Amino acid sequence: MTASQSLFERAKQLIPGGVNSPVRAFRSVGGAPFFTKKASGATITDADDRELIDFVCTWGPAIHGHDNPVIREAIAHALENGTSFGTPNPYEVEMAELIVEMVPSVEKVRMVNSGTEATMSAIRLARGYTRRDKIVKFSGCYHGHVDSLLIKAGSGALTLGNPDSAGIPGSFAEETIVLPYNDATAVEEAFAKYPEQIACIILEPYPANVGLIMPRSGYLQKLRDLCAQNGAVLIFDEVMTGFRVSAGGVQEREGVTPDLTTLGKIIGGGLPVGAFGGKAEIMDQLAPLGPVYQAGTLSGNPLAMAAGIAALKLLRDSDAYTRLEKMGAQIAEALRVKAAEIGLPLQVPQVASMFCVYFSDMPVTNFEEATASDTASFAPFFHKCLERGVYLPPSAYETCFISTAHEQGAIDRACETVSAALEEVR
């Protein structure tokens, strides 16, 4: 028995499914997960000393690769002064200044501890601000495991076949209107059907938990206009895309300004964090200024803030996005060229350092098309890559991430590997 197998056996006795987050369990690709004992740069090392080029990047946060020396130094420096204070601290102010400087729509921001907390708090704030109950989300968009948002959700919920989780009261679900992504008419109809009842529209502006879907031209601006016309709050969930597709996220790339934005992953530099921010007029509805309650013992934790500040400054003060865009384009092109050469129907959406593969002959524009793709072919592709030392997310519905630490060597090796794997699964 390998060290990973032995750890998994022990874990299964004590931890449900042996994992602390379901998508780690390899359920949809088969086999057992490996356990990671260390990670450095673009590489993770499993409990059996196997080295893998990592395209999961801790599901997004590791944009500078693992164990980046600048981030490690920032954490070590903060650690000298303590781990948690329960009072305001100077790091929180610097973090807020950086987020406001870099994310176009954010005038004020509050730190939380995860992306789930950020989206949960943002929809409460939208409801409190508008004094309305209904919310609109899109099928396949995943916003963490928030009750009202775990309906037609993506990510692990979809991977495991539970896009509508058990345990959500019917009365909660009734307040969530689920619409198809990329269909502006459906949104117009919802506003007509529920006049002055919709508090907010929340969406991943580039849905990245059902593969990776790009918005149709003009779609995001149309949502912006419809929210303005109908007095609803537009929330961009940029937990995955924030600081990933550009310094200012999708809103900067697309030139569309939401009212609120949720953030996470990269802003923690690898430590647990989340944030939500936006228009001061809305944010000032939060306690202690306003009537919308939201709190957290570890919010603004000094270690997480120090790590996140270092990560954001590295992005702001370098050519990281140019390099990431180039690496993303190279690997997507390698996949497309190989698929064309062997006559395999394959779609490879890619934006900056995010990409995915759909085994499909049609471009994928929404949840229905994503789930209609040949997801069964993903499992052998995943395992062929893993056998050759390339770790992709263990689900057809997750997005691959590249870090600045990948460099040319790792990308060249990965291009060869994914091409060889495609040939074998054809």
Ligand code: HOZ
């Ligand atoms: N947002 C991540 C999935 N796309 C979270 C990973 C997890 O669920 O563990």
